Amino acid sequence: MATQFPDDFKCPISLEIMSDPVILSSGHTFDRVSIQRWLDSGHRTCPITKLPLPDQPSLIPNHALRSLISNFTHTPLPKSQSNYANPNPHTLISILTSKSSPLHSKLDSLSQLAELSKRDSTSRRKLADSGAVSAVLNCLNFDSNDFTLQEKALSLLLNLSLDDDNKVGIVAEGAIGRVVTALRVGSPDCRAIAATIITSLAVVEVNKATIGDYPLAIKSLVWLLQNGKLIREKKEAATALYALSSFPDNRKRVVNCGAVVILMRIAESGLERAVDVLSILAKCKEGREEMMRVKGCVGVLVGMIKNGSSRAVQCSLFTLNFLCCYSEEICVEARREGVLEMCMRLVEDDNDNEKLRRNANNLIQTLSGNPSMR
Numbered sequence: 001m002a003t004q005f006p007d008d009f010k011c012p013i014s015l016e017i018m019s020d021p022v023i024l025s026s027g028h029t030f031d032r033v034s035i036q037r038w039l040d041s042g043h044r045t046c047p048i049t050k051l052p053l054p055d056q057p058s059l060i061p062n063h064a065l066r067s068l069i070s071n072f073t074h075t076p077l078p079k080s081q082s083n084y085a086n087p088n089p090h091t092l093i094s095i096l097t098s099k100s101s102p103l104h105s106k107l108d109s110l111s112q113l114a115e116l117s118k119r120d121s122t123s124r125r126k127l128a129d130s131g132a133v134s135a136v137l138n139c140l141n142f143d144s145n146d147f148t149l150q151e152k153a154l155s156l157l158l159n160l161s162l163d164d165d166n167k168v169g170i171v172a173e174g175a176i177g178r179v180v181t182a183l184r185v186g187s188p189d190c191r192a193i194a195a196t197i198i199t200s201l202a203v204v205e206v207n208k209a210t211i212g213d214y215p216l217a218i219k220s221l222v223w224l225l226q227n228g229k230l231i232r233e234k235k236e237a238a239t240a241l242y243a244l245s246s247f248p249d250n251r252k253r254v255v256n257c258g259a260v261v262i263l264m265r266i267a268e269s270g271l272e273r274a275v276d277v278l279s280i281l282a283k284c285k286e287g288r289e290e291m292m293r294v295k296g297c298v299g300v301l302v303g304m305i306k307n308g309s310s311r312a313v314q315c316s317l318f319t320l321n322f323l324c325c326y327s328e329e330i331c332v333e334a335r336r337e338g339v340l341e342m343c344m345r346l347v348e349d350d351n352d353n354e355k356l357r358r359n360a361n362n363l364i365q366t367l368s369g370n371p372s373m374r
Helices: 032-040 063-073 089-097 103-117 121-129 132-139 147-161 164-172 175-185 188-201 205-213 217-227 231-245 248-256 259-268 273-281 285-293 297-307 310-326 328-336 339-348 354-367
Strands: 021-023 029-031
Touching: 021 032, 021 063, 029 032, 063 147, 063 188, 063 231, 089 103, 089 132, 103 121, 103 132, 103 147, 121 132, 121 147, 121 164, 132 147, 132 164, 132 175, 147 164, 147 175, 147 188, 164 175, 164 188, 164 205, 175 188, 175 217, 188 205, 188 217, 188 231, 205 217, 205 231, 205 248, 217 231, 217 248, 217 259, 231 248, 231 259, 231 273, 248 259, 248 273, 248 285, 259 273, 259 285, 259 297, 273 285, 273 297, 273 310, 285 310, 297 310, 297 328, 297 339, 310 328, 310 339, 310 354, 328 339, 328 354, 339 354
Parallel strands: none
Antiparallel strands: 021 029
């Protein structure tokens, strides 16, 4: 049977799997090529809500969804489909839970269950109801160095987490403890998948609070942000921190774990995802104060304004505006770095990113002595 992807992965316009998902101001996500074609044709309404859009609609990258699609589509498929025609989920699950099952049987069962989990939402719910989550957690024994088993188990858990009806149940079954352990002691691929699982589970608001309150969860993501060997690990850790930080109580936790100085350092090295997280941490007092303690903070943000993508520029302007509103010293440094002139050029340029222009305008007002946020 052909893989059936979650409906959320498909562009509402093209009905194809999205390669570059972006969020329209209406709150709906589309593939960039499809929505840009819609806008270039002169439409100024959301294709779904039919409500009017601004003259210059902004398209915000949906990093979390892109990560989920990437991990889902890159999960290796079984080598032979012939043996998997009609797998019995209960039999496969019992193999995973049996202490006497040999390793090759568990690996084979995980591959078949992963294939089932990619069929559709109904299949994922049935697997969860059949005890698949508990069986997967049973495979996540990090006392051994069998990273292949751990990676397959984490990939299956990620697939199961893509169904909204499963997200709360997965957390309730105690998955966070195993996922957090994977963040610290798993292989690089295991760590990246574990961070993506947290991003997926954090789609549900109640999970953001539960995960944030879990001992070592945020601390482990910050650790991965600093110590990840692969760029993918750092990106997935940053994405998970961004998802969790949309819950206000988690922002202080992220700051207290020392994330700000690490985010500044990796942003300076060019990892734009770090600026996304900084922009949301700037909303809390603790985040702003910590950023002000980082030597060269303004310089890092100015570097992103000069050289970053539209999204990075937008987030850097937003963050810098919060800091300038909070500190006259930061204002002086920003003016000295030529930020006012940069913002004026951004406003004057033929830029179709409305949010970027708005952030630049807000910062101009702040630096000119008429802060819009005070």
